[in-house]
Amino acid sequence: MTTLAQKNGRTARIMALVAIGMVGLAFASVPLYRLFCQVTGFGGTTQMRVGTDAPGEVVGKIINVRFDANTNSALPWSFLPEQHIERAAIGARKMAFYEAKNLSDKPFTGTATFNVTPVQAGQYFAKIQCFCFTEQTLQPGQSIRMPVVYYVDPKILDDPDASKISEITLSYTFYPVDSADKQS
Structure with missing residues (x-):
């Protein structure tokens, strides 16, 4: 018992x-x-397709890609896209650049997160090369150009929820990394 x-x-x-x-x-x-x-692709997360090629341009199918850049207030950087909007043929490989500059008198390390809107487009926005989730250390006053190689998957045209999208926004936000340890 x-x-x-x-x-x-x-x-x-x-x-x-x-x-x-x-x-x-x-x-x-x-x-x-x-x-x-x-x-x-949930929540506007893009598809990473490292080492793959774009499927090829779909003739006559163009979409606008808007580039957005944000910086957490704890990171003393300026961070901007070199071009705010780009016309991209669906399926064609494209490259865009962002520029970050350390505005402080100390080295700072940051890392970027990203998202895509509208969220229905996230699964069709494929990044081949990206600086996101990679730590970037900038010395005082240093600037860096960071490329993003991407394409919009032609499968977007077959999705009834996404086929009418005329503009996709790729947004990055830079955050400090270990600000207490690395910036002291």
Whole structure:
């Protein structure tokens, strides 16, 4: 026969395992969500197609690509696209540039995140080369040009929710990396 103390001990062990599992899931949630978004295009996440070529231009099908740049207030950089809008043939490989400049008298390291709007276009906006999620360290006053190589997948024309999109916005936001450690 099981005693009350044994039942309470078993319940305590189960609750401890549940708590440990929840903490582990909390730590894994960000990378798992990022992976989910990259695979599905959910939330305007673009598709990374490293090392692949664009499928080729769809003649007569043009879409405007708008470039947006933001900087977290804790990062003393200017960050701008070189061109704010570009006409792109669907399926054609294109390249755009962003420029970042450290406006401070100290070296700063930043990393960029991105998104695409409208969200229906995220799964069709494919980046072949990108500076996102790569740490960039800029010395005082240093500027850097950063390329983005991309294309709009022709499959966008087959999607009833995305086929009428005439403009896609690619937005980047730069954030400081380990600001307490690296900038002291």
